[in-house]
Amino acid sequence: MYLAKIYVSHKKSILDPQGEAIKSALHRLNYNDVNSITQGKYFITKLDSQSKSDADQTVRSICKDLLVNQNMETYQYELKEV
Template sequence: MFLAQVHVTYKPSILDPQAVAIKNAMHRLNFTTVDAVTQGKYFELTLDVDSAEQAQAQAEAICDQLLANPNMETYRYDVKELAQS
C-alpha cells in the first residue's frame, strides 16, 4: 500500500481571487510582511498497488484526469510506502 499526497494550485499566470483576499486580510491584521499567498487543494490517496512506480503512475493519471484542471492548475505529489500492519 502506498500513500500519494497531492497538492493542486493555480498556475502562476492565473489570477487567484481567494489568495488575494487572504493576503489582503493578513495585511489588515498587520501581517504586512506577507508578500504573496498561494492557496490550493490537498488530497491523500491510499493506493493498493505493488510498487512505487505503479503508485506514481496512478497518482499522475488521477491528477491529470480528475484532480487538476491542466489549463489552469498545476500539481505535485509525493508517494510513500505505508508500513505493513
C-alpha cells in the same frame, strides 16, 4: 500500500483572486509582513497498488482525470510505501 501527497496550485500565469482576498484580510489584521499568499489543494491518498510504478501511474492518472484542472493548475506529488 502506498501513500501519496499531492500539492495542486495555480499556474503562475493565472490570477489567484482567493490568494489576493486572503492577503488583504491578513493585512487588515496587521500581518503586513505577508508579501504574497496563494491557496491550492492538498490531497493525501492511500493506494492498494501492486507496485510503486503502478501507484505512480495511478497518481498521475487521477490528477489528469479528476483532481487537477490542467488549464489553470499545476501539481507536484510525493509517493512512498507505508
